Amino acid sequence: MINAKRFQDDFCAIAQFGVLDNGGVTRLALTPPDYEARNYLIRSMQNAGLSVRIDSFGNIRGRRAAENQQLPAVMIGSHLDTVPQGGHYDGVIGVLAGLEIIRHLNDENISTKHPVELINFCCEESSRFGVATLGSKGLTGQLTCNMMQSIRDHQGISFYQALQQGGCAPDNHAQDILRPQDIKSFFELHIEQGPVLEHQKIDLGIVTAIAAPTRFRVKIIGQNDHSGTTPMALRHDALVAAAELILAVRNIACDSSPDSVATVGEIHNRPNAMNVIPGEVQLSVDIRDIDLERKRIMTDNFKAQIAIIQQTHQCQIESMLLCDDQPITLNTGLRDHLKDIARQHSWSYHCMPSGAGHDAMHLAKLAPTALVFIPSRNGISHNIAESSSLENIVRGIELLSEAVKQVAQAV
Ligand SMILES: [Zn+2]
Secondary structure, three states: OOOHHHHHHHHHHHHOOOEOOOOOEOOOOOOHHHHHHHHHHHHHHHHOOOEEEEOOOOOEEEEEOOOOOOOOEEEEEEOOOOOOOEOOOOOHHHHHHHHHHHHHHHHOOOOEOOOEEEEEOOOOOOOOOOOOOHHHHHHOOOOOHHHHHHOEOOOOOEHHHHHHHOOOOHHHHHHHOOOHHHEEEEEEEEEOOOOHHHHOOOOEEEEEEEOEEEEEEEEEEOOOEEOOOOOHHHOOOHHHHHHHHHHHHHHHHHOOOOOOEEEOOOEEEEOOOOOEEOOEEEEEEEEEEOOHHHHHHHHHHHHHHHHHHHHHHOOEEEEEEEEEOOOEEOOHHHHHHHHHHHHHOOOOEEEEEEOOOOOHHHHOOOOOEEEEEEOOHHHOOOOOOOOOOHHHHHHHHHHHHHHHHHHOOEO
């Protein structure tokens, strides 16, 4: 059995790092609160007997010894970083689930044929650098030094510099890229971040496919002018162009399919003054689908809209592609395995796609991968009101624990 009290103690400890007066948390990747959480995790991993190291991408990897150290590892992982004003469950429960599964193996003196490894992925949230899942991208060979140098936060600090400041050596990253022969399978437990499970009163979500984002940073360049003296027909109003683009982005997804979504979540208006026609707007565009072809069509439509709006509003629009990830179908064998375990315990489950991207989508390119959801209270996430019941969390950990034990061939 999983030790719920021990899980809860760790959960409460991690929740203090970056906690806000309103009860939420801001723990952006590789900032002081993130380092506090990471250091807490490292100590906990060491106390659980894991050999711990931090790789060139800032991922924390803790490995439990096995009967045969040469065999590929069964890996469990998620992330400790959060969005600004975020909640305490996204990512954290997946990391602590892995820790608890390993402690459970220790408690029961269970040895496994394959090593079991816990990973805290660096920089999963895109909030700081505008690109999500950087640690798992790096680990799976999708980042170069040039890319790490060009990915920057709002202060101009690159991911590469942030890693160096944290004592990592991104120049040596080639040696840390995971090969297919290093990993037997990957497991991630995560909150659903949507309303489906709670609404249908279902215990567990077994994820079939993960939608992947295509993201752009868009700069609209108009012209600052006096808001009183410039006739409407002679304006180059970047904010009006932005408003039209935002509506176009929404319509592109609405016209695509029920599984398609598109969002402008960030906007910066300059000079942002009452009496000045906006001369420059920067915004983010996030397009997602579980179907690659549909996503490609939405992206093409988005580019076509840029061309039209540029003309209509006499503004220049530049779009920079930040990422174009592939939707991933998860391994059916592992899914069936999880369903069997759930049935044995009479836990209800629902097979469902994930609209959110997760580190699991990158690991799935290398090894059979399973992603399990637990219900999110009111479907809320990336919000201080994000919550899941301890009962649901523990059930999710139990499910993963049994699957990990079997896949790692406990003896
Ligand atoms: Zn997450």
